[in-house]
Amino acid sequence: MAEGTGGTGALGCGGGGEPEVSDSLKTFGEVVKAFRKRAGLAQEEFAPRVRYSMPTVASIEQGRRFPPPDFVERAEEVLDAFGVLRGAARHLSRQPGLASWFRQWAQFEADAVSLYSYECRVVPGLLQTEEYARAVSYSVPPLPAEEEMNERIAARMARHELLSTSRKPPTAFSFIVEQAVLERCTGGDEVTRELYDHLLGLIERHWNVEFQLMPLRQPVHAGLDGPMRLAETPDNRWFGYSEGQENGRLITAPKEISRLHQRYAKMRSQALTPEDSLGLLKRMRGAL
Known part of the structure; x- marks a missing residue:
């Protein structure tokens, strides 16, 4: 069964469903970090502005968590990222916890x-x-x-x-x-x-x-x-x-x-x- 319906298959429970490491997520995280530093914000300051916890922001910046759509939109606004984050998010290749x-x-x-x-x-x-x-x-x-x-x-x-x-x-x-x-x-x-x-x-x-x-x-x-x-x-x-x-x-x-x-x-x-x-x-x- 797949994640969208609530079963375990598409949630990556083994075999063909096992999540793999993604360079695209790591790259996206580095881009977020670069724009955050450009804006002069520490993670502690950035997290409340995008309405996510600091551990979640850290996970996204480290490429360990797929950024939710609203995180991308809020980060785009807060960091004045010229559409870069929105565009990069469309090319992410994997979402942790979802089968291939x-x-x-x-x-x-x-x-x-x-x-x-x-x-x-x-x-x-x-x-x-x-x-x-x-x-x-x-x-x-x-x-x-x-x-x-x-x-x-x-x-x-x-x-x-x-x-x-x-x-x-x-x-x-x-x-x-x-x-x-x-x-x-x-x-x-x-x-x-x-x-x-x-x-x-x-x-x-x-x-x-x-x-x-x-x-x-x-x-x-x-x-x-x-x-x-x-x-x-x-x-x-x-x-x-x-x-x-x-x-x-x-x-x-x-x-x-x-x-x-x-x-x-x-x-x-x-x-x-x-x-x-x-x-x-x-x-x-x-x-x-």
Whole structure:
């Protein structure tokens, strides 16, 4: 399973998913450091201006952490970097904690103006809490070392910045999630309560997020072939993504994209409305 949906495969859990060292990240870090020193700022002064902790800034400058999109934008402004940081960030080749097959899709996801996601296995990564993400990762063998687990979780949590309504333009999100996924109680009751509260808050605060539950009983279901994602780029091109055990596939062929759109449109009509989904989620939370 891939990082975007919340599984462990694309989080780099071994084999083809193991993150590799990246010279591009180190180069980006050196560029940030050079502009910071040019501005006469110590890390202790720079960190609060970009609203990140000093350890996070240090990790980015050392090439050990992928810079989140909002870090790049804030650093660009604070350091008056002439667009250099923004341009360099587009060419970073690797994101720690993400498997190789997921990274290309992660870039489409980061730039998308519209992003659709149907999930029948786990809560999509963009909607997960840290404890839910940890529970999912510890559920699927082989079990990761603590350092690797922390890197996976950090990569997933960093992607939550994509949900921000302050992005220009903000991405329009549509999520369709099977009710059974939430009722599985992955990680136990306490983790699930926190997840429900997180989802309720996110849905109510983010006008750019549409969330629908696919009910347990649905005799006709257009998503029986499995999870899918669709992304619209700023130049209005569409791409798709599907995944399985230890692999993922970027979909670019127009006919395949058309089929995925047809299926997703059908599922939107088969799932509960956003209002009814919110009501059901509140009842599920109250029942815990």
